[in-house]
Amino acid sequence: MDEFSIGVLTNIGLISFLALSAYLLLIAGELSFGQQAFFGVGAYTAGMLTAIFGWPLPLAALGAMAGGAFAALLVGLPTLRLRGLYFAMATLAAAEMFRILFELLHFQRDIDGDLVGPDGTQGFRGIRWIFEQGIEPIQFLALVWALLAAAVAGFVLLERSRLGATLRAVGLDPELAASVGVPILRFKLGVVAAAGALAALGGALFAHHNTYIEPRNFDIMLGVHSLAYALIGGLGTALGPLLGVALDIGVLESTRFFHGYRMIVFGGLVAILLALRPRGLLDERIVHRIGEVFSRHGAARR
Amino acid sequence: MIRFIVFALLAAVALPAAAERPKGTLECKPSGTDFVYACTIRLTQGGKPLQGVKITLGADMPAMPMAHNIEPVVAKPTSQPGVYEAKLDLEMLGLWVVKLRLSGAVRDQLILRYEFDQQGARPATAGARDSMPHGSGMPRGGAMQHGAPMPQGK
Numbered sequence: 001m002d003e004f005s006i007g008v009l010t011n012i013g014l015i016s017f018l019a020l021s022a023y024l025l026l027i028a029g030e031l032s033f034g035q036q037a038f039f040g041v042g043a044y045t046a047g048m049l050t051a052i053f054g055w056p057l058p059l060a061a062l063g064a065m066a067g068g069a070f071a072a073l074l075v076g077l078p079t080l081r082l083r084g085l086y087f088a089m090a091t092l093a094a095a096e097m098f099r100i101l102f103e104l105l106h107f108q109r110d111i112d113g114d115l116v117g118p119d120g121t122q123g124f125r126g127i128r129w130i131f132e133q134g135i136e137p138i139q140f141l142a143l144v145w146a147l148l149a150a151a152v153a154g155f156v157l158l159e160r161s162r163l164g165a166t167l168r169a170v171g172l173d174p175e176l177a178a179s180v181g182v183p184i185l186r187f188k189l190g191v192v193a194a195a196g197a198l199a200a201l202g203g204a205l206f207a208h209h210n211t212y213i214e215p216r217n218f219d220i221m222l223g224v225h226s227l228a229y230a231l232i233g234g235l236g237t238a239l240g241p242l243l244g245v246a247l248d249i250g251v252l253e254s255t256r257f258f259h260g261y262r263m264i265v266f267g268g269l270v271a272i273l274l275a276l277r278p279r280g281l282l283d284e285r286i287v288h289r290i291g292e293v294f295s296r297h298g299a300a301r302r
Numbered sequence: 303m304i305r306f307i308v309f310a311l312l313a314a315v316a317l318p319a320a321a322e323r324p325k326g327t328l329e330c331k332p333s334g335t336d337f338v339y340a341c342t343i344r345l346t347q348g349g350k351p352l353q354g355v356k357i358t359l360g361a362d363m364p365a366m367p368m369a370h371n372i373e374p375v376v377a378k379p380t381s382q383p384g385v386y387e388a389k390l391d392l393e394m395l396g397l398w399v400v401k402l403r404l405s406g407a408v409r410d411q412l413i414l415r416y417e418f419d420q421q422g423a424r425p426a427t428a429g430a431r432d433s434m435p436h437g438s439g440m441p442r443g444g445a446m447q448h449g450a451p452m453p454q455g456k
Contacts, residue, residue, distance in 0.1 A: 011369070123413075225366070
């Protein structure tokens with residue numbers, strides 16, 4: 001595989017973590033424009049742990065997930081009492097606060113003659129763990145997709161479980177779910193923390209793939225895209241956000257002949273798609289139909 | 303034994319110098335085609351020109367990492383040691399993070415943060431904007447070489 005294809009596939013994998021994070025909140029009935037903040041928290045935390053404190057990436061990624069979950073809880077505690085667009089606006093504001101905090105973060109140390117660490121708006125250079133460990137791009141791609149496959153498998157198991165049914169119920173009708181004894185706020189806090197951890201894992205991998213991060217990597221544009229991936233791909237299955245990312249990056253990469261105008265073309269396609277299919281390509285109805293076809297096929301074989 | 307200890311100490315002192323990271327600078331000027339820049343890359347390691355390295359250049363707009371980027375291009379070595387050339391087709395003006403992925407004799411990735419405008423490229427400052435209006439386009443011919451000091455990529 002050539003370097004360009006490896007790069008594109010790695011990017012699809014990395015953004016998919018963010019898209020899955022937004023998807024998890026969407027099926028819990030919450031629209032968040034702020035998941036990029038936890039992606040950023042994960043990137044900065046893991047970057048600092050490996051580049052400054054010399055932790056191995058697996059441990060640093062776990063630390064980043066804990067940081068992402070904690071940051072998400074900090075945002076979720078005051079904002080989850082809000083509903084609909086008010087919650088969406090609050091998450092957007094919180095994400096901007098995180099981005100400004102990244103701009104104010106200066107923590108550099110001399111590592112082998114180079115200043116390494118966050119340097120405010122000038123970014124954070126020298127996150128070189130994968131180079132120091134001699135990990136090839138194709139190996140890193142395999143790592144990203146293995147972790148993504150594990151995350152999707154987790155979603156599939158979740159959605160087949162009682163917990164998954166509760167999650168959908170909370171998303172569709174929280175009052176009804178509360179009437180049968182679901183502690184809505186506590187449940188949603190758990191979802192928010194899990195979504196934060198997932199986004200942070202993606203951020204940790206992104207920082208190490210890129211070797212450099214800066215605050216504006218985590219601004220509103222990334223948040224809007226992550227939400228769009230979940231909405232384009234569909235809310236019926238965890239494969240929906242992945243389809244959304246693949247379509248986004250695929251369309252962007254295949255419309256390079258439009259040069260600078262390809263973002264406009266992409267925006268138009270998204271608008272048309274959402275007008276025709278408001279719950280995305282793989283919405284609940286399509287997923288249910290596909291499930292029926294498979295179960296009928298299975299029954300016929302028996 | 304003493305000889306071994308002296309050798310080990312000397313090796314410990316010498317190794318960091320041998321492992322010194324490569325450094326790179328970038329100098330870009332408009333090529334005459336809209337948003338296409340002719341760039342010269344200078345690579346050094348330990349103060350000496352770094353040769354025999356394959357450089358793949360990529361560029362990302364920081365505000366949309368992973369999605370708003372350019373197709374990577376391989377830089378060609380010139381007759382001067384440690385000097386390479388490449389064309390960057392950036393799609394729009396503004397702040398770009400140029401990545402030099404080194405392979406071959408050295409494996410590393412250097413990051414250079416530059417603001418591209420009608421005159422060429424200059425090191426990005428803290429308040430640099432992500433993009434600039436397209437309308438004015440790029441100057442045709444008469445490309446100006448930018449004289450600003452180039453930061454060392456790390």
